[in-house]
Amino acid sequence: MILLDGKRVAAEIRGELREKVALMKKKPALAVVLVGNDPASEVYVKGKIKACEEVGIISYSYRLPENSTQKEVEKLVASLVKKKAIHGILVQLPLPKGLDADKILKLIPPEKDVDGFSSANFGKIALGEDGVSACTPLGVMELMKRYGIEVKGKRAVVVGRSKIVGRPLAMLLLNRDATVTICHSKTENLKEECLRADILIAAIGKERFITADMVKEGAVVVDVGINRSENGKLYGDVDFENVKEKAAYITPVPGGVGPMTIAMLMKNTVDAAEKNE
Numbered sequence: 001m002i003l004l005d006g007k008r009v010a011a012e013i014r015g016e017l018r019e020k021v022a023l024m025k026k027k028p029a030l031a032v033v034l035v036g037n038d039p040a041s042e043v044y045v046k047g048k049i050k051a052c053e054e055v056g057i058i059s060y061s062y063r064l065p066e067n068s069t070q071k072e073v074e075k076l077v078a079s080l081v082k083k084k085a086i087h088g089i090l091v092q093l094p095l096p097k098g099l100d101a102d103k104i105l106k107l108i109p110p111e112k113d114v115d116g117f118s119s120a121n122f123g124k125i126a127l128g129e130d131g132v133s134a135c136t137p138l139g140v141m142e143l144m145k146r147y148g149i150e151v152k153g154k155r156a157v158v159v160g161r162s163k164i165v166g167r168p169l170a171m172l173l174l175n176r177d178a179t180v181t182i183c184h185s186k187t188e189n190l191k192e193e194c195l196r197a198d199i200l201i202a203a204i205g206k207e208r209f210i211t212a213d214m215v216k217e218g219a220v221v222v223d224v225g226i227n228r229s230e231n232g233k234l235y236g237d238v239d240f241e242n243v244k245e246k247a248a249y250i251t252p253v254p255g256g257v258g259p260m261t262i263a264m265l266m267k268n269t270v271d272a273a274e275k276n277e
């Protein structure tokens with residue numbers, strides 16, 4: 001079994017980006033908007049800002065209180081859209097209850113949409129065109145690429161069909177010539193579907209849901225899930241301890257897809273700044 005070390009690969013990518021940014025006349029700039037005090041979001045935002053510092057991206061943090069109104073958040077995002085010096089805008093999700101995230105995200109134009117969540121960018125990816133891809137799916141593809149994992153012709157099964165992970169990841173796999181199956185909560189015979197996978201991706205949000213009996217011997221297993229257990233520990237969507245005995249490659253949680261997501265956010269921001277030069 002080979003461990004897909006996202007932590008190591010993400011550091012390598014940040015190093016490459018740092019070299020690239022050092023040569024750029026105008027430094028890339030990312031605006032990070034955090035509304036409220038969700039502890040997990042605070043941790044993610046900190047990680048993103050730290051990665052910006054490492055790469056040489058200028059980051060601007062905007063914090064709004066938990067009880068902010070829809071109008072207040074929209075006003076902030078609209079003002080960032082107008083700022084020429086800002087190349088990318090990131091609104092940390094989830095937003096506090098009562099706020100309409102879709103409406104806020106729609107204010108971000110595709111060229112500043114470094115999270116790749118806009119319909120325009122998703123549409124391009126779905127059509128196999130050059131668009132900004134969502135960071136987590138892009139991170140999964142990059143991780144496999146750097147380990148020399150062949151995707152072409154392989155049977156890939158993606159469990160989860162969310163807008164930010166499952167759907168775009170299925171499109172990226174299809175663009176790389178995999179034969180793709182998308183599973184979700186209404187899928188019948190999930191175990192049989194998973195057992196057919198050469199590449200099995202879990203993006204479900206349920207702790208240790210994918211068990212060893214659902215995995216084909218020699219499969220590539222990528223675990224997107226991040227679940228905080230009652231014991232305070234982080235677990236993925238895959239039962240790592242048992243599945244690792246069957247998998248040829250497997251990502252750990254933490255240290256797998258998570259760091260790759262942030263590295264791809266850095267890449268998307270640098271790309272956005274380059275296009276703007």
Ligand code: NDP
Binds near residue numbers: 165166186204206225
């Ligand atoms: P969502 O809750 O938006 O989507 C979960 C998906 O899993 C849905 O499509 C759902 O199906 C499916 N699902 C739920 N239960 C089952 C089941 N019993 N059998 C089959 N499918 C099921 O989650 P996200 O995609 O946003 O996130 C998934 C996980 O990845 C979470 O743990 C999240 O924390 C993590 N994550 C990690 C990131 C990283 O950087 N590593 C980034 C983003 C997310 P249906 O559509 O039918 O409801």
